[in-house]
Structures are given as structure tokens and as C-alpha cells.
Amino acid sequence: MAAPPHRARPPRTAPEYPGKAAEAPGIAEAPRADEVPGTAEAPGAGGARGTAGATGAPGVAGQDRAATASRHSASPHLTSGHPAPGHAPPLRAVAPYVRRACGLLLAFGLLAAAHHLRPAPYGDRLTTSARVAGQPRGGPWTPSARGSAVAARDARTGAVRWRxxxxxxxPAAVLPARGEVIALWDDGLLTDTDGRSVRWHRALPDAAEWLPAQGGTGVLRPLGPDVLAVVTPHRVTAYRIADGDLRWVLPAHEGCVFRSRGAVRRGAALLLAQPCAHTAWTGQLVALDDQGRITPGRDPLGNGLPRRGPRART
Structure with a gap:
């Protein structure tokens, strides 16, 4: 009895990935059975392929290609480093941005906490009484220095408006001016407040040399409604009340000192004593107004606020 003829099985081709066979060096496509020398196609093999092609059923290689295509269409990340449209990015791609955003939020929180915890400038503590916090601030009031604070009391009821x-x-001395209170403190600091905020601070030079012994009596002298004169033994300094701007400085003569307690008002002028050892009495009296020392032929600069707008001088 003759042995059945040997049928050669067609080689199975490797799965085809788009663009991968051409990119992998040294890998060649497997030859078909009819291209291998000395190998004859098994009887019926071609007929089987032809039958499959005729009936529309894919062969082995076609099934592998269909499976590969379906995997690529289901997983777009296998063929590209970027997510396909409509797909959420992977978690590891957005993790750096999440960490950066958390770091920024933490930094903003720390800055806000430091801002609230920082001490007030110059140790300022301004408080408004709860009984008058919602009421208009009209009506007369009287400032006073009591203990370690400056207080403003309602002239009619005596209630404290602010402290x-x-x-x-x-405080060593207080002076009401233009609906505000100017205060001289024991460290030589000059302040102006209207009860809503502390509007400006100015430090007097050499205050430690004379303020502890002399005190604040007669130091604050108004020169009209807009200018304040601060009389110290070595100089007279004038400030604009509206903004604390320094207007002029009048130093005492060598070997002389100003006496703030003995100042006298004569109209718009302030007569200030300046005793000296070897000077005539006419030289020991100084007349001042808001423009400075009153002398014949003087040309003062003025004390008004600077003009705003394109025509303002610079």
C-alpha cells in the first residue's frame, strides 16, 4: 500500500504592524511557500486559498492582520506618544502640572498668612468704638492724650469715637487740626490721624536729646490752617498738614536755642524767643508764619498742594 503524499504546510507570517517591518533593521519578511526552492505547493492548497478568496472568508494571514488592526484601533496609544482626540491623557502626563499647581497654592497661602501676621508699621493700633462704628462721623469731638493712647470723644455724649x-x-502732646489729630510721641515720632487711618509719620531729629527733659509742651504750633511748626531747641521745622510734606527748616543761631514755651501769636505771626548770650535783644526774637521767617524782601515758595494735570510744574 502506497504512503499518502506529504503535504507541505504554508509558513505562518508574522503579524504586520504598520510601519514596523520597514523600521526594524535586519528583519526580512518570511518567503511564501511557492518562493522556497525545492518546495512544491501541496495539492489543494491553492484551491483552498482560492476557495477562501472566492467565498470571502479570510485565510490565516488575513485573520492575523485583521486582529492587529483591531488592536491598534482599540488602543491608540500603541502607535503614537500623544493621546488621540477624545481620549483623556494618562495620569503620569498631568502629574507634573498638578504638583506645580499645588506648590503655587501653598506659596500663596504662606504669603497671605505672613501678611496677616506681620506687625503694624510703627506699632500703630487704631480702633473704632463699636457704638459709633456705623454712625456718621459728623459733629464736634475733642482729642485727648490719656495714658498710652490718643482718644477722640464726642463733644455731646462723651462717647469714645476712636482710640x-x-x-x-x-503721646507727649496732641494738637487738633483740620478735623485730624497730630500727636508727638515720646520717641520723637510725629503722626497724623483722622480716626480712619494714620495718614503720615515723621521722625524728629535729635529728639532723644531734649524731649525727655523738656516734654511736649509748646512743641506743636499751627501756622495757619495748612502748616504745622514743630519747635525744638535747635530748629523749627514746618510740615504741610495735608500730607506731612516738609516745607522749610529754620535752624537756631550758633550758641542759641529756641524756647517753645514762650511763643506768642500776633495775628498770622508766631513770635518765638531765641535767647543768646552775646546778642542784642532784637536778635533774640524771631517772627514766623507759614512761609518761614518774616524778613524784609523775602520771596517765599508757597505751601499749597502741587497741581495735578498736564500743566503742573515739575
Whole structure:
């Protein structure tokens, strides 16, 4: 009995990935059975392929290609480093942005906490009474320095409208001006407040040399409604009340000192004593107004606020 003829099985081709066979060096496509020398196609093999092609059923290689295509269409990340449209990015791609955003939020929180915890400038502590916090601020009031604070009391009811203090310091003198209160403190600091805010601070030079012994009596002298004169033994300094701007400085003569307690008002002028050892009495009296020392032929600069707008001088 003759042995059945040997049928050669067609080689299975490797799965085809788009663009991968051409990119992988040294890998060649497997030859078909009819291209291998000395190998004859098994009887019926061609007929089987032809039958499959005729009936529309894919062969082995066609099934592998269909499976590969379906995997690529289901997983777009296998063929590209970027997510396909409509697909959410992977978690590891957005993790750096999440960490950066968390770091920024933490930094903003720390800055806000440091801002609230920082001490007030110059140790300012300005408080408004709850009984008058929602009421209009009209009506007369009287300032006074009591203990370690400056207080403003309603002239009709005596209720405290606001209270201003500085940590570790006491007021030496107070002066009402233009609906505000100017205060001289024991460290030589000059302040102006209207009960809503502390509008400006100015430090007097050499205050430690004379303020503890002399005190604040007669130091604050108004020169009209807009200018304040601060009389110290070595100089007279004038400030604009509206913004604390320095207007002029008048130093005492060599060997002489100003006496703030003996100042006298004569109309718009302030007569200030300046005793000297070897000077005539006419030289020991100084007349001042808001423009400075009153002398014949003087040309003052003025004390008004600077003009705003394109025509303002610079």
C-alpha cells in the first residue's frame, strides 16, 4: 500500500504592524511557500486559498492582520506618544502640572498668612468704638492724650469715637487740626490721624536729646490752617498738614536755642524767643508764619498742594 503524499504546510507570517517591518533593521519578511526552492505547493492548497478568496472568508494571514488592526484601533496609544482626540491623557502626563499647581497654592497661602501676621508699621493700633462704628462721623469731638493712647470723644455724649495707640510708646502732646489729630510721641515720632487711618509719620531729629527733659509742651504750633511748626531747641521745622510734606527748616543761631514755651501769636505771626548770650535783644526774637521767617524782601515758595494735570510744574 502506497504512503499518502506529504503535504507541505504554508509558513505562518508574522503579524504586520504598520510601519514596523520597514523600521526594524535586519528583519526580512518570511518567503511564501511557492518562493522556497525545492518546495512544491501541496495539492489543494491553492484551491483552498482560492476557495477562501472566492467565498470571502479570510485565510490565516488575513485573520492575523485583521486582529492587529483591531488592536491598534482599540488602543491608540500603541502607535503614537500623544493621546488621540477624545481620549483623556494618562495620569503620569498631568502629574507634573498638578504638583506645580499645588506648590503655587501653598506659596500663596504662606504669603497671605505672613501678611496677616506681620506687625503694624510703627506699632500703630487704631480702633473704632463699636457704638459709633456705623454712625456718621459728623459733629464736634475733642482729642485727648490719656495714658498710652490718643482718644477722640464726642463733644455731646462723651462717647469714645476712636482710640489710637503705639506699642511701647506714649503721646507727649496732641494738637487738633483740620478735623485730624497730630500727636508727638515720646520717641520723637510725629503722626497724623483722622480716626480712619494714620495718614503720615515723621521722625524728629535729635529728639532723644531734649524731649525727655523738656516734654511736649509748646512743641506743636499751627501756622495757619495748612502748616504745622514743630519747635525744638535747635530748629523749627514746618510740615504741610495735608500730607506731612516738609516745607522749610529754620535752624537756631550758633550758641542759641529756641524756647517753645514762650511763643506768642500776633495775628498770622508766631513770635518765638531765641535767647543768646552775646546778642542784642532784637536778635533774640524771631517772627514766623507759614512761609518761614518774616524778613524784609523775602520771596517765599508757597505751601499749597502741587497741581495735578498736564500743566503742573515739575
Amino acid at each position: 489710637y495707640a503705639r506699642a511701647g510708646h506714649r
